[in-house]
Amino acid sequence: MKRSRFGRHSGLPQDTENLLWLANGLADSGSRAEDAFWEQKLRAEVETLLNSGSEESINAALDHLFTANMRAYGVLADAIESSAEQTLLPDGREVLLLAAPVQAWSRFSIPATTIPAKMLTNLRVHMQAHVLAEGVKLTLADTLFSPDQLPQGYCETAKFTQKFAQLIPDNQVLHINTALLPETGRFLSDVRYILAAVEVTPGSPLFRWQEEDGTREEAANQWSAQAGACLAPLLTGCATQMVMPDAYFAACRQSDRASRPYSIQASTAFLSTTLEVAPSDLHAIIALFHDHQLEEYRVGFATKDNGSIVHGVVWPLLGPEDDAAEVPGQIEAALKESGIQHITQLDSRFPLEYCDDCGAPLYPSAEGEAVHAELPEDKAEQVPKHLH
Numbered sequence: 001m002k003r004s005r006f007g008r009h010s011g012l013p014q015d016t017e018n019l020l021w022l023a024n025g026l027a028d029s030g031s032r033a034e035d036a037f038w039e040q041k042l043r044a045e046v047e048t049l050l051n052s053g054s055e056e057s058i059n060a061a062l063d064h065l066f067t068a069n070m071r072a073y074g075v076l077a078d079a080i081e082s083s084a085e086q087t088l089l090p091d092g093r094e095v096l097l098l099a100a101p102v103q104a105w106s107r108f109s110i111p112a113t114t115i116p117a118k119m120l121t122n123l124r125v126h127m128q129a130h131v132l133a134e135g136v137k138l139t140l141a142d143t144l145f146s147p148d149q150l151p152q153g154y155c156e157t158a159k160f161t162q163k164f165a166q167l168i169p170d171n172q173v174l175h176i177n178t179a180l181l182p183e184t185g186r187f188l189s190d191v192r193y194i195l196a197a198v199e200v201t202p203g204s205p206l207f208r209w210q211e212e213d214g215t216r217e218e219a220a221n222q223w224s225a226q227a228g229a230c231l232a233p234l235l236t237g238c239a240t241q242m243v244m245p246d247a248y249f250a251a252c253r254q255s256d257r258a259s260r261p262y263s264i265q266a267s268t269a270f271l272s273t274t275l276e277v278a279p280s281d282l283h284a285i286i287a288l289f290h291d292h293q294l295e296e297y298r299v300g301f302a303t304k305d306n307g308s309i310v311h312g313v314v315w316p317l318l319g320p321e322d323d324a325a326e327v328p329g330q331i332e333a334a335l336k337e338s339g340i341q342h343i344t345q346l347d348s349r350f351p352l353e354y355c356d357d358c359g360a361p362l363y364p365s366a367e368g369e370a371v372h373a374e375l376p377e378d379k380a381e382q383v384p385k386h387l388h
């Protein structure tokens, strides 16, 4: 056999190769005894890469496994996420980063801003009482973050967790200088995040529902009612819906899922008030858009008596957890839930196109074309320019 000139065949960097070896080893392991070996080595390697800012090596390993071995992909993604959102302090305490997402929509802008001290104290009380197990130590960040303002990438998240974790022993608040945060895009519906760090005591309950008299449902209801009311003064002019707080990556994923039907509901409510029509007088057109890497559904909205597309919503696919065959039915169910009965599913697939001038996605029309959504001119004033 002819030997490769460089010894390795894949062209991947050595630290990526190492991650692949460990993730594949763990995915194929047949016993807990073997698992422990792989897990320990994988965790150590991931932590080294996170601490040295090797985002590219990490992503290269994930990209490779996504097409090569889905089980090993899951194993690696798990290891990376848990190392980024959980950290060990020098005194031996373990700290986990949590997120509490808030879905919101508004005809005006959705604030991403400092949470006043008194409100933060109240949020802390509600999180302690309804979400966390008794006595769990907690610290909060004093900012309502937009998606653009969250730590970008695994290495940044790990750094953020480590900084946040240091405040736990003294019960301090994480002060964020909002002037240094990236600007927030203005959208009709969007998500805001409350971030917290909690101390984990191995073997003891962390969340309220791990206690014998607590349930997830009760926790979700209480958090939604109490924290929702507490935040309301900060989110004037917005309709909101609280998503259950959870470990950072799990909560972000849950929020990505929840924001898809939420943006349909928001769009229906927005169109119905702006155009002064009932939801039953709207027509929604669903189609699949794709290029060689990405697939997403887009929904065009028109009024029943005029076919021009006045608004649109993107329904992204969220990776392996989405069963592609079920998605059109889920979109239709969300539309019906918001009161739209007139729905068209187009069979044709469209290229993933955007407007050359403003970058807005093009949406499907009932005539089977991809078009720019335009509100009637007399209604378009006072409305956020970019909608999603």
Ligand SMILES: [Zn+2]
Binding pocket: 355, 356, 357, 358, 359, 360, 372
């Ligand atoms: Zn445009």
